[in-house]
C-alpha cells in the first residue's frame with residue numbers, strides 16, 4: 051500500500067537562484083482585474099452587477115493578505131505554515147478540490163503535504179496517517195477530504211485529528227465551543243466562516259437582524275447558524291421537515307442556503323432587500339454548455355436576485371471563500387504553534 055508522504059509542494063524553489071532567473075514575485079490578481087469575471091450568468095443574467103457579491107475577488111484579496119503575512123513569518127521567524135491534505139479514493143470532485151487546495155497553499159507560500167489513499171484503505175491505516183500528521187511539527191493543519199468511503203467511520207477519523215490542527219473546525223470540541231457563550235473554538239469551519247466574512251467585508255449589519263439558515267449539516271448549516279447567533283442575529287433554521295420553509299425564509303434579512311438541493315430556494319422565498327448567501331454547488335444539465343452541464347447553487351439565482359439587495363453567484367461566491375478561510379485557519383494555527 052502506497053503511503054508515500056509527498057515532498058512539500060510550496061517550497062521556495064527560487065531562493066538560491068540568481069535574481070535574474072527568479073520567477074516573478076507572487077501576485078494574486080483577481081480574474082476580474084485582468085478580464086471580465088466569468089460570472090455564472092454574465093451573458094444571460096438579469097441580476098445587475100451592483101447586487102453581485104464578488105466572492106472570488108474578496109477571496110483573492112484575503113489570499114494576498116495571507117501571502118504578505120507568510121512572507122513576514124518566513125523572513126522574521128523562519129516559520130512556514132504547513133497544511134496536510136488526505137484524500138481517500140478517486141472521486142473526481144474531491145480530486146479537483148484537493149488540487150485547488152494544494153495550489154492555493156503554494157500560491158501563498160505554505161508548504162503542503164498530501165497523502166492519497168486507495169478507496170479500500172482500512173480505517174486503521176487512515177488513522178495511522180492522521181496520527182503521523184498529528185505528530186509532525188511541520189504540519190499546522192490537517193484536512194481529511196470528505197466524504198469518506200462508506201466503510202470508514204467519518205466520526206472516528208475526525209475525532210482523531212488533533213484539535214490544534216483541526217483547520218476544518220470539524221472536531222466536536224471545536225463545534226462544542228462554537229455553540230457556547232463565553233467560549234471560542236480554536237477553529238471555525240471554513241465554509242460558514244467564509245459566509246460571515248463576506249457579510250462583514252460588505253458591511254452587512256448582522257446584529258439585531260433576522261437570519262434564516264436553510265439546511266442543518268454539521269459542516270455548514272449548523273455552524274453558520276451558531277456564527278450568526280454569536281453576532282446577535284435572530285436565527286431560524288429550516289430543513290427538510292420544516293412545514294413552511296418559504297414563509298419563514300421570507301422573514302429573513304439574511305439568508306444562508308445550504309440544503310444541497312439545486313435551486314430549491316425560489317425567488318418568492320426572499321424578502322425584498324434581503325442578502326442571500328448561496329452555499330450550494332450542484333451540476334445542472336445544460337446542453338448549451340461545453341461540458342454539458344453548468345454549476346448552480348441551492349438558490350434560484352435569477353428569481354432571488356431580482357428581490358435580493360445582494361446575492362452570491364455560483365461559482366465565484368462562497369466556494370473561493372472556503373479555500374481562503376482554510377488558508378487563514380492554517381496561518382492562525384502556525385502562529386499559535388510558534389507563538390508568533
Ligand SMILES: Nc1nc(=O)c2c([nH]1)NC[C@@H]1CN(c3ccc(C(=O)N[C@@H](CCC(=O)O)C(=O)O)cc3)C=[N+]21
Nearest residue numbers: 147193194195196197218240365366367369370372373
Ligand atoms: N474536509 C473537507 N473540508 C472541506 O472544506 C470540504 C470537504 N472536506 N469536502 C468537500 C467540500 C466542498 N468544498 C469546496 C471548496 C472550494 C470550492 C470552490 O472553490 N468552488 C469554486 C469553483 C467551483 C468549480 O468550478 O467546481 C466556486 O464556487 O467558484 C467549492 C467547494 C470544500 N469542502
